[in-house]
Amino acid sequence: MLQSIKRSIRFALIGTGIIFFLLFIIFYFPNTKVADKSQSIFVPTGTSFATLKKILEPHLKSKISFSLAAKAKRFDTPRIGHFVLKPSMGNQQIINTLRSGNTPIQVVFNNQQTIAHLAGRIAEQLELDSLSLTKEIESPYFMDSVNLNREELLSLFLPNSYEMYWNISAAEFCQRMQRENDLFWNENRESKRKRLNMSRAEVITLAAIVNEESRKVDERPRVAGVYLNRLRRGMKLQADPTVVYAMKRQANDFEMVLRRVLYKDLEIKSPYNTYKYRGLPPGPITMPDISSVDAVLNAESHNYLFFVVDPKNPGYHLFASTYNEHLTNRKEYVRWLNENRIMR
Secondary structure (H helix, E strand, C coil): HHHHHHHHHHHHHHHHHHHHHHHHHHHHHEECCCCCCCCEEECCCCCCHHHHHHEEEEEECHHHHHHHHHHHCCCCCCEEEEEEECCCCCHHHHHHHHHCCHHHEEECCCCCHHHHHHHHHHHHHCCCCCHHHHHCCCCCHHHHCCCCCCCHHHHHHCEEEEEEECCCCHHHHHHHHHHHHHCCCHHHHHHHHHHCCCHHHHHHHHHHHHHHHHCCCCCHHHHHHHHHHHHHHCEEECCCCHHHHHHHHHHHCCCCCCCCHHHHHHHHHCCCCCCCCCEEEEEECCCCCCHHHHHHCCCCCCCCCCECCCCCCCCCCECCHHHHHHHHHHHHHHHHHHHHCCCC
């Protein structure tokens, strides 16, 4: 009798051990295929548990053990968002992550030329679709809230890297950008902007031209100074990048590459053509780098009114205070263009 009891206890202990071992395997044994780095998982709005398992399947060693663990933990309603699987995660950690670990991502954009281009770039990184985001940005409500018209809207969005949730809504995205814009325009920048007697949108619009005129950060304050001098004198800006942008808008082809602006191009009828119309164009021709914005706010003080590409110093320009001096510089540039057969 005693031997029978001992045998039963032994079997019970073995059975309990087996159960605990199985539970350990189900809940804690590594079940990710992530080797030496983390793996991002994106769970879209409306995802069912069955769809979630399909999303996870390529990254799990055992879909069956995950399903058993999920059933035991009553996990059947996925949370939407971005989640990160790490090496050696067991099902317990995976489920806890999927329940509460919505992780922000870095959203990056720069140099977009229109709101549609911006929305497209954002849609590549977030759950948002580009049409919905464009509609939200261009809504009368949002434009009124930021006090910008349709042409000026691009000036609100500053190129940078922003941490935000993958499933952020269009309205939340717009509100975030509005807050970031207000933070950018700190007391120091606002003071300089006011001394220029320009609105924020006007500073960004001029910065966009400076951005396209010179890729050299150290030269941008000098270029900005030229345009500010022309604005103060009531002269036309005569900025080639505005002509190129006008041509792109007219052709609805923003991938167009123009290696050389011709005299006939200067006649294009567009409010963005600063060879035909005085003052700034209606809005930014691109999303300028922060360095270009600060170049306008910290523009170099000088008497230059003209500049042209310097053939002997790639990337830089020759500056002039008089038109005759400018013509001399321009002849040198045109000669270089022709010698190098840089045509349309």
